Amino acid sequence: MFDAFLRLRSACKILHFFNEQALCLPRRDRFGDLVWKKPTVAALLEILKNPAYAGAFVYGRTRTTHPASGETRQKRLPISEWRICVKDKYPPYISWETFEKIQAMLQDNYAEYDRNQSRGIPRRGTALVHGLVYCGECGHKMVVQYKGSPRYICNYLRQQYGVPVCQYIPADTVDHCVVEAFFQALSPVELDVYARAVTAHAEAVERISCAHQHQVERLRYEAALAQRQFQRVDPDNRLVAAELEKRWEAALSDLKQAEEAQTLRQQNPISLAALPPDLQAAFRAIGPKLPLLWPQLSHATQKALLRCLIDKVVVHRSTRDCLQVRVIWKGGDTTTQFLPISVGSLAELSTAPEMERVILDLSAQGQTDEAIAQQLTTLGHRSPMRPSVLPSTVRTIRLKHRIFHKRSQSHPRHIEGFLTVPQIAKALALSPYWVYDRIDNGHIGVVKDVNTGLYLFPDEPATLEEFNDLKAGKLDNLRFS
Numbered sequence: 001m002f003d004a005f006l007r008l009r010s011a012c013k014i015l016h017f018f019n020e021q022a023l024c025l026p027r028r029d030r031f032g033d034l035v036w037k038k039p040t041v042a043a044l045l046e047i048l049k050n051p052a053y054a055g056a057f058v059y060g061r062t063r064t065t066h067p068a069s070g071e072t073r074q075k076r077l078p079i080s081e082w083r084i085c086v087k088d089k090y091p092p093y094i095s096w097e098t099f100e101k102i103q104a105m106l107q108d109n110y111a112e113y114d115r116n117q118s119r120g121i122p123r124r125g126t127a128l129v130h131g132l133v134y135c136g137e138c139g140h141k142m143v144v145q146y147k148g149s150p151r152y153i154c155n156y157l158r159q160q161y162g163v164p165v166c167q168y169i170p171a172d173t174v175d176h177c178v179v180e181a182f183f184q185a186l187s188p189v190e191l192d193v194y195a196r197a198v199t200a201h202a203e204a205v206e207r208i209s210c211a212h213q214h215q216v217e218r219l220r221y222e223a224a225l226a227q228r229q230f231q232r233v234d235p236d237n238r239l240v241a242a243e244l245e246k247r248w249e250a251a252l253s254d255l256k257q258a259e260e261a262q263t264l265r266q267q268n269p270i271s272l273a274a275l276p277p278d279l280q281a282a283f284r285a286i287g288p289k290l291p292l293l294w295p296q297l298s299h300a301t302q303k304a305l306l307r308c309l310i311d312k313v314v315v316h317r318s319t320r321d322c323l324q325v326r327v328i329w330k331g332g333d334t335t336t337q338f339l340p341i342s343v344g345s346l347a348e349l350s351t352a353p354e355m356e357r358v359i360l361d362l363s364a365q366g367q368t369d370e371a372i373a374q375q376l377t378t379l380g381h382r383s384p385m386r387p388s389v390l391p392s393t394v395r396t397i398r399l400k401h402r403i404f405h406k407r408s409q410s411h412p413r414h415i416e417g418f419l420t421v422p423q424i425a426k427a428l429a430l431s432p433y434w435v436y437d438r439i440d441n442g443h444i445g446v447v448k449d450v451n452t453g454l455y456l457f458p459d460e461p462a463t464l465e466e467f468n469d470l471k472a473g474k475l476d477n478l479r480f481s
Contacts, residue, residue, distance in 0.1 A: 136316025
């Protein structure tokens with residue numbers, strides 16, 4: 001069980017593993033007798049947290065508290081606060097160092113994000129550094145929010161004081177940066193991972209086989225003991241004889257099931273599937289080849305690999321369009337990167353004034369929007385929502401300063417005998433969107449002209465008067481054929 005925990009790193013995973021292998025745990029019943037039962041999470045944790053298995057006698061692991069409510073509570077103390085701890089008192093199953101390592105792993109598995117005490121066990125979510133991310137603004141641990149696209153948020157101060165959330169950070173941007181840094185750190189490493197995996201698998205299979213063999217031997221002993229007890233009972237004590245016969249039959253049934261399962265396992269041994277030669281070579285050079293294997297791994301496995309080297313990740317949105325990501329490695333080394341991040345408007349770009357100046361200069365020279373966008377991208381500029389500069393961004397800034405490439409952009413179209421929507425809006429001091437909104441709602445009935453593709457209204461004084469009445473609320477609808 002201890003070996004399985006060091007390999008699987010979770011009590012729940014040990015439970016599933018024991019259930020799959022049909023293994024039982026030794027427990028004490030209410031009379032103090034030894035019984036073998038199916039494992040539970042509580043039983044597993046009780047064994048994992050018991051220092052006696054590390055050969056230590058301990059007293060004072062808990063403290064009784066009396067809060068104001070009057071209820072007596074037991075508080076579990078850390079190892080450093082135990083009153084008495086005598087090591088090497090019993091024959092140990094594991095060393096004291098292994099016991100301390102297991103306690104640290106158990107503590108780290110608790111998802112105490114708000115208290116900043118643990119990272120939580122790697123789960124199946126897509127946010128790869130969940131549990132490792134800290135806010136560079138206030139220093140508290142950030143949590144993940146799977147609403148739309150995943151993002152990391154710092155809501156500790158909001159929970160405690162009701163203030164706004166410190167930061168909203170897109171998870172994909174941070175994860176991609178951290179994974180690239182992880183690949184760079186691991187690229188010079190050469191590990192014979194495949195050989196180690198085969199060896200570890202063989203050792204695990206051997207331990208499982210040994211456990212099953214011990215279980216069959218135990219059941220044989222229990223069946224023989226039940227038989228001896230039944231044969232020695234006085235036949236006149238029919239109630240006792242019936243109970244002993246029932247126990248004997250149950251022991252024989254359990255033994256038969258265990259022997260059949262063991263025979264089935266011997267006929268179908270657990271073997272590690274052979275890998276193709278190219279995949280074996282990739283495993284033997286896992287450092288350089290890991291980026292190729294990365295998409296094939298589960299999210300939980302990816303998170304576990306990242307936690308092997310990374311202690312924490314600190315993110316800080318230094319400006320609206322720039323994100324500072326500092327990766328703190330095991331041992332204290334750091335890697336800092338500055339990443340561009342999407343914003344909602346041009347005004348939030350820190351390079352917007354410089355980009356606007358370049359656009360005005362190049363537009364005055366007669367260059368096209370596409371050519372200007374390509375030059376700006378080469379210079380390191382970008383659009384608010386894209387990593388490169390879009391021609392539409394250039395066109396927006398150019399038209400804002402009334403730099404037109406076509407005459408129609410600066411001179412409204414005139415159709416003889418008709419008024420267009422911009423002309424009516426200008427005459428009535430309205431926004432063109434006000435007119436378009438009423439057309440969409442059906443308050444203004446008009447059909448687009450087939451030749452021009454515009455909404456055309458008769459160029460007559462009555463047209464403007466009707467629009468004024470509609471604006472003042474005197475009319476509900478206008479109809480133009």
